[in-house]
Amino acid sequence: MLDPEEIGHSANMRLLANVPLDAPFDVPEAWGTDLAFQGDYAFVGNYEGFAVHDIGDPAHPEVVTRVACPGVQNDISVSGDLLFLSIDEPRTDDTCAGGPTGPEDPSGWEGIRIFDISDKAHPRYVSAVRTECGSHTHTIxxxxxxxxxxLYVSSPGPVPGSESCPAPHENISIVEVPVANPRSARVVATPELFPEQRPEDESFAAGCHDITAYPEKGLAAGACFGDGVLMDISDPVAPRVLQIVSDRDNFSIWHSATFNNAGTKIVFSDESGGGLAPTCGASDDPTKGADAVYELTPDRRLVRHAYFKIPRVQDAKENCVAHNGSLIPVPGRDVMVQAWYMGGVSVWDFTDSDHPKEIAYFERGPLPRAFAGSWSAYYYNGHIYSSDITEGLDVLRLDDPLTDPAKAVRMTELNAQTQRSYG
Structure with a gap:
């Protein structure tokens, strides 16, 4: 961990605590991934498994347990006593003991793993569900x-030569989980989101990368690699496509989506370069690897207004691109915090859809590895938590008159891709 005094940050945001990666997450590709929250606990995904942290005292977070359960990328969410992990690589079996196998192996398994977390210190593997093309991310x-x-399961595809992910792949998988009997979880639908299938020989990924649901509004927004998709999810097992938006000139890989609290705007992000490219240099296109702010009209049509990219220039060795973020619950304003890999953590205001602006930031600067930086940054009960790929869990304190009202909003559970109204 770098000396906090050597870390770049705005005057209104600072590093409060860091929990570095440790065994069994001390191997070269033990990369930290997504975050979920429940009560006084933060759950952090990792390519080697997941960790449970006690964040009852945010200034002194403690590791409750680290569970070794390898699988790309262990995207994580929690609901009650259940924890879900996304596995997006074929493996010899569905357990934590299995190893990777090739996409040409017809018996290879990938999909969703389910754990019982009623005892936070001793999570228990319960079952798994195979899904088409695996599970890159999922949404409760x-x-x-x-x-x-x-679970709305998003996954890229098709995979040439694969029996489990053949062309075409224009759908998601929906897994039904009976809470009292998670062992009976199963795929109940595989809705196709695109009315016209793309040619099978096209090289770019189909399917979806990520979906954000706003159940109270009956809506979901899918970032589906080449397009953004607005869906009606009033019937959760039969989502209905309302609109598909494209932006071939400016966006490369539609990565994720965030609604504002009113459900009248959606921020889509572009993961140009797949997280490995330095897209935040002085000469880089201001829209590639950026966010796009869309407004949702009363008849539920998306209209693009502006783009946002962090204003701090990064060097050619820093992978920097828009990644996972969440709303900061400021009543009457649209503010979110977002991870930008080596670009750090940015807090920005898009209340004025045409003129979004950054209001706070934190970044370590260049790191020794080519793939590093903040994977996910979310606001939860008064603090920002960032899952750093190589540096572990960061706790950030934000003190600003604009965002301070958010500290009065308390949550009992947070999965950033399942939005809930805060007032």
Whole structure:
């Protein structure tokens, strides 16, 4: 960990604490990934498994346990006593003991793993569900009653030569999880999102990268590699496409989406270069690897207004691109915090859809590895938590008159891709 005094940051944001990676996450590709929260706990995905942190005292977070369960990329979410992991690589079996196998292996497994976390110190593997083309990310969508949750599974594809991910791949998978009996979880639907299939020989990925649901509004927004998709999810097992938006001139890889609290705007991000490219240099295109602010009209049509990219120039060795973020619950304003890999963590205001602006930041600067920096940065109960790929869990304190009202908003659970109204 760098000396906090050597880390770049705005006057209104500072590093409060850091929990470095440690065994069993001390191997070269033990990369930190996504975050989820529940009560006084933060759950952090890692290519080698996941960790549970006690954040009851944000200035002194403590590791409760680290669970070794390898799999790319272990995208993580929690709901009640259940924890879900996305596995997007074929493996010899669905357990934590299995190893990687090739895409040409017809018996290779990839999909969703399920854990019981009723005992936070001793998570227990419960079951797994195979999904088409694996699971790169997933999104929790509550059922019509508390006894069922659904997972919208996003995955890239097709994979040449693969029996489990053949062309075409224009759909997502929906996994139904009976809360009282997660062992019986199963795929109940594979809705196709695109009315016209792309030619099978096209080289870019199909399917979706990420989906954000806003169940209270009956809406979801999918970042589906080459397009953004707006969906009606009033029936959670039968999502209905309302609109597909494209931006071939400015966006390369539609990565993720965030609604504002009112459900009248959506921020789509572009992961140009797949997270490995330095897109934040002085001569780089201001839209490549950036965010786009869309407004949602009363008849539920998306209209693009402006782009946002961090204003701090990064050097040619820093992978920098828009990545995972969440709203900061400031009543009456649209403010979010977002990870930018080596570009650090940015807080920006898009209340004025045509003139978004950064209001706070934190960044370590160039790191020794080519793939590094903040993977996910989310606001939870008064602090910002960042999962840094190589440096572990960061806790950031934000003190600003504009965002201070958010400190009064308390959450009991947060999965950033399942949005809930805060007032």
């Amino acid at each position: 969508v509550p059922g019509k009653d508390t006894g069922t949750v659904y």
